Amino acid sequence: MAETTVPARAFRLGVAGPVGTGKTSLIALLCRELADEIEMGVVTNDIYTDEDAQILRAAGVLEIDRIRAVETGACPHTAIRDDVTPNLIAVEDLERDHGPLDLVLVESGGDNLTATFSPALVDAQIFVLDVAGGGDVARKGGPGIARADLLVVNKTDLAPYVDVDVERMLSDASAARDGGPVIGLSRHDPASVDALTDWVRRMTALVRGGGHTPVDPGPMAPHSHADEDGHVTVHSHGTAGHDDADHPHERMSHTHAHPHERHPHALAHERPAV
Ligand SMILES: Nc1nc2c(ncn2[C@@H]2O[C@H](COP(=O)(O)OP(=O)(O)OP(=O)(O)O)[C@@H](O)[C@H]2O)c(=O)[nH]1
Ligand SMILES: [Mg+2]
Secondary structure, three states, rough: OOOOOOOOEEEEEEEEEOOOHHHHHHHHHHHHHHHOOEEEEEEEOOOOOOOHHHHHHOOOOHHHHHHEEEOOOOOOOHHHOOOOOHEEEHHHHHHHHHHHOOOEEEEEOOOOOOOOOOOOOOOEEEEEHHHHHHHHHHOOOOOOOOHHHHEEOOHHHHHHHHHHHHHHHHHHHHOOOOOOOOOEEEOOHHHHHHHHHHHHHHHHHHHOOOOOOOOOOOOOOOEEEEEEOOOEEEEOOOOOOOOOOOOOOOOOOEEOOOOOOOOOOOOOOOOOHH
């Protein structure tokens, strides 16, 4: 019998980046532009709320039940890198309820410059910076900037107001990525929106056709968090994708657009070979 290389599941595309760079807006844009031609779903990760999911549902860009939220608890990068189970369950729920899907977008909770997705959760990832974070940020590098599958420099329309030279920032970013793809994006610039949607279309076809091997951009640098009581903890993560004892996970939960019974998912998730 001939082997098929087409994966039985959707292309999982992560969207990471620092707080407020425009991850939810980018996802809304992709839904608006592509939902007519690509079967899509979205999973959002917020620390204590499902606010990003609510924003996307309110934007009316996708059927509300195709937008699911994971509440990550204190340590947002944990949910996309060290303990990906609630996200995998949310993705699998979407595929079970609305499948077959072509593309599931997973938004990371806004985090620091070194937060990246585990390849156990996503097939590819976009890292989002914005010009308002400063023209130097791209030069500083880090695993997301250097090795995400695509780097987006967002809000280029704001560059004149924050004294950033966009061309310079894009060429610095390209240098930090050894020539890897970089897109300057503004939702007010249709050509840049086309560049983004073209990249997503091409990646979807590549991944669904079995022609893409996920790459791990690498672990986070040591970093610190303030907890709810204002205590700051500095820590680092192991490189093998397992939990550190000082990371609280107990708050992580998985919520739905409307209540329905939890299904009996096994907690061990094997990633099908692509
Ligand atoms: N001027 C301009 N503003 C933008 C653009 N894209 C997003 N924004 C604004 O940037 C702000 C943050 O956008 P979000 O999409 O919520 O950012 P986020 O990265 O999802 O934020 P967190 O999830 O909180 O980390 C919002 O006020 C958006 O309207 C853009 O292309 N141009
Ligand atoms: Mg967001």
